Amino acid sequence: MEENHLEESINTEEVVEENNFLPSSISDEEKGELFRELTTILSRKWLKEKVTVFGCSELDLLLATRFDIQTLRETIEEYKSFVQILGLNVIEYDMNGEKWYCLRSSHYAPSDLQSAELIVLGTIIAYLEDDKQKPITTEKIKEKLVVTGKMKEYLVENCLRKLTRLGYIKKQQNEWEYNYRTYIEFGDEEREKIVEEFRRI
Structure with a gap:
């Protein structure tokens, strides 16, 4: 009984410690690498449950980066300014109550429709x-x-x-x-x- 309680305590401590390592800021070098990865991820088009979707959900970005929500959103805001110089926009949209991000050209025109x-x-x-x-x-x-x-x-x-x-x-x-x-x-x-x-x- 005591052994099980100890294991639970260790597991709890590990979870707390892991959460404490979520970054509140990242270096310029890390940010540059992240921006390159975001450009690839947010530009992709793929099938989700037989429907074409663009970009990535906020939840998946949180899991991939292990950022806290504030850090992720601050990074996305910086990224928006970065890609605007390139003539691109970060679009936020809702899918089934979940927040998603995707990237599109400022001069975008629908190309899939006849x-x-x-x-x-x-x-x-x-x-x-x-x-x-x-x-x-x-x-x-x-x-x-x-x-x-x-x-x-x-x-x-x-x-x-x-x-x-x-x-x-x-x-x-x-x-x-x-x-x-x-x-x-x-x-x-x-x-x-x-x-x-x-x-x-």
Whole structure:
């Protein structure tokens, strides 16, 4: 019994000691190396649960660096200033309640979408921005694009699947809503312009 209690005490001391070694600051040399690694990590595009994601979660960065949260966020802020000189921006976004970071060019333009996919996404953006209280269903999208003869039904369905896979939209209880990538690539001003164009159609 005493032996087990001693083991628990040792384990507790080890955890406390490990936490005390989390750095509150890092040297310029370490920072330079970290910035190079961040550029690689935050630029990557990969699949997570069959959805394309960009960059890295804050939790994974904490685990990789073993920084405390304050040190990590201060380092990210310094990194933002560093990459701005290179014409890059660090974008923060939310995925399922978790904070993520990714890197993109200041002159970024979406490159993964074809014209048909942009039309479908633009329709969803216009509906959501115009009245966030009304649900956006597949039927409503088809009413705008298929019934009016602008697109074929199969094409709309294919676009919805691709937009979902690429992380632009997601479906919750039969209603469409933004996924993280729409927020990354279309800011408030861009989405408002889409609404204005949509109203003219």
